[in-house]
Amino acid sequence: MSANGAKNISVQYFAMLREQRGLSKESLATHAQSAAALYEELRFQHGFTLPLERMRVIVNESFQPWDVSLSEGDEVVFVPPVAGG
Amino acid sequence: MFALSTSPIDARALQDAMRRPEAGAFVCFEGWVRNTNEGRTVTLLEYEAFEAVACSEGSHILHEARERFGLLDARCAHRVGALAIGDMAVWVGVVSGHRGEAFAACRYIIDEVKKRVPIWKKEHYSDGDSGWVNCECHCGAEVHVHAEPVTEAQLYARQVCLPEVSQEGQDRLRRGRVLIVGAGGLGCPAALYLAAAGVGEIGICDSDTVDASNLHRQILFGIQDIGAPKAERAVDRIKSMYPFTIFTPYPERLTDKNAMEMFCKHDIILDCTDNFEVKFLINDAAVLSKKSAVFASIYQWEGQVQVYQPGTETPCLRCQWPDMPEPDCVRTCAEAGVLGAVPGVFGAMQALEALKLLLGRPALPGLLLFDLLSGQPHRAGLKRSASCPVCGTNPTIRSVDPANYGDGLDVEVEGAGEGNGTFDGFEVIDIREPQEIRERPLAGLKSTAIPASRFEQDSLPLSTDGRYLLCCAHGARSKYLARRLRARGYPHVFSLKGGAEALV
Known part of the structure; x- marks a missing residue:
């Protein structure tokens, strides 16, 4: 944990989010308590067009509810609506 | 086994690897890259995967399918990277003992x-544009959420600028509460126009389910709704389109038991039904609860609209028809046929009349008849009748009595008869003509013969507190007469169901 209480989180972006962010992976320091709060923070910063309700979140390689709390070193992936097949 | 692959999928090799002696069925699905999507020409597809989770989630699905369908094997391969039109994007293969579970599992x-x-x-399109499927505005499957919220001012801008509407009128519409009885050919377009105009609350009452033969005129429903309850499905559909209106489904038949309570929660009732029993129930309940009602009926290419508004000179249905016509005297859409646009016109007119009433405009006077095949409109001047049994100066109908709507009039032979040749507590009146009675006397039943025509006279051989059971050949004439006698102030008149035939 950094000196000011922020957590270091690694975030991975796919598809539309990757394009809107302009990169596929980053490490950032955040005060966000939950995955939802982190997404809203990043959505505001980067102008993501997809609302939270249409997204899902993976924390440390498993799908989690949006109110999951974040810890130092977590790996977060925001998952846009999928379209395989 | 779930695999992601950057190179083309070898379907033959995958299939051969699944062969085994116990297998009786192999079903496979291949997804190919198509050259159009939602009307746009697609030139290229790019697939991107979150590999670790894609493989674990994919394997999990295959495991679920094996367990759930008792499969011998299940595999899936999915391409990633750039694909051209016609390329195979995904392959699914399942093997089982029998075909049923193989098809279902695949x-x-x-x-x-x-x-x-x-x-x-x-997707990359021929015009150079590209978009992520399910993530963009043009995606069809999910509701697109606008970044900018839509305001009511934007939605109703084109009607607020009408001098007859204005912002004040729009506020009146928002306070309006309309009940639509019948979510059919009339009710569907009426509901759409009322909701689109910004009416605040709309109730939809219908006990029926959607039938394939309804779809050509009941435009709130599609193929996927067949078999679903109409009231609930109509509300589901329409509330996704008009979020500023509160919709309430009443998936029940309008009856003497629920009509008054339902009407009290609304300002205007739309009669979008196709039968006299419910129309007359709507009429009486509207008069008794002092609510406005907009009636419409259609027959093949023609239809009619009539508005009742309490406290005005507009007549109710019983001003012209004191007694409900025989239920079987007109043919329904099922029998007579109809083109969907015809109830569409009249349902839209009902919505229009309801909007005018909510805006405080005068009600449509009289009856508007319109033959849509010839394009010939016709206005019939109707007047309120002082002798109307429900809205007149001295009404005989003071509550919604089930006997007035075809229900409760019939007495069944079984149950009411005591088996001793009499119907306990009833004076039986045989209303057939003398000739008919001679040909087929009532079998062992004590009765008085008074032909139906005798009841047309002013003085009747009945007492108002007497209990009478009318009998004719098949139960149709006796039911009609029983209803009329009740409307004339003889509340305990019944009809023998099935008539003389039922006694044999």
């Missing part, structure tokens, strides 16, 4: 893969 796997596996698809 379907299950591809549906779940599309929903759950983190794979994304970017």
Whole structure:
């Protein structure tokens, strides 16, 4: 944990989010308590067009509810609506 | 086994690897890259996957399918990277003892893969544009959420500028509460126009389910709604379109038991039904609860609209028809046929009349008849009748009595008869003509013969507190007469169901 209480989180972006962010992976320091709060923070910063309700979140390689709390070193992936097949 | 692959999928090799002696059925699905999507020409597809989770989630789906359908084997391969038109994007194969579970499992796997596996698809179009499927504005499957919220001012801008509406009128519409009885050919367009205009609350009452033969005129429903309850499905559909209106489904038949309570929660009632029993119930309940009602009926190419507004000179249905006509005297849409646009016109007119009433405009006077085949409109001047049994100066109908709507009039032979040749407590009146009675006397039943025509006279051989059971040949004439006698102030008149035939 950094000196000011922020957590270091690694975030991975796919598809539309990757394009809107302009990169596929980053490490950032955040005060966000939950995955939802982190997404809203990043959505505001980067102008993501997809609302939270249409997204899902993976924390440390498993799908989690949006109110999951974040810890130092977590790996977060925001998952846009999928379209395989 | 779930695999992601950057090179073309070898379907033959995958299939051969699944062969085994116990297998009786092999079903496979291949997804190919198509050259159009939602009307746009697609030139190229790019697939992107979150590999670790895609493989674990994909394997999980295959495991679920094996367990659930008792499969011998299930596999799936999915491409990533750039694909051209015609390329295979996904392959699913299942092997089982019999074909039933193989078909079902194959379907299950591809549906779940599309929903759950983190794979994304970017389409490149012939115009140089591109977009992520399910993520962009043009996606069809999910509701697009606008970045900018839509205001009511934007939605109603084009009607607020009408001098007859204005912002004040729009506020009146928002306070309006309309009940639509019958979610059919009339009710569907009426509901759409009322909601689109910004009416605040709309109730939809219908006990029926959607039939394939309804779809050509009942435009709130599609193929996928067949078999679903109309009131609930109509509300589901329409509330996704008009979020500023509160919709309430009443998936029940309008009856003497629920009509008054339902009407009290609304300002205007739309009669979008196709039968006299409910029309007259709506009429009486509207008069008694002091609510306005907009009636419409259609027959093949023609239809009619009539508005009742309490406290005005507009007549109710009983001003012209004191007694309900025989239920079977007109043919329904099922029998007579109808083109969907015809109830569409009249349902839209009902919505229009309801909007005018909410805006405080005068009600449509009289009856508007319109033959849409010839394009010939006709206005009939109707007047309120002082002798109307429900809205007149001295009404005989003071509550919604089930006997007035075809229900409760019939007495069944079984149950009412005591088996001793009499119907306990009833004076039986045989209303057939003398000739008919001679040909077929009532079998062992004590009765008085008074032909139906005798009841047309002013003085009747009945007492108002007497209990009478009318009998004719088949039960139709006696039911008609019983209803009329009740409306004339003889509340305990019944009809023998099935008539003389039923006694044999």
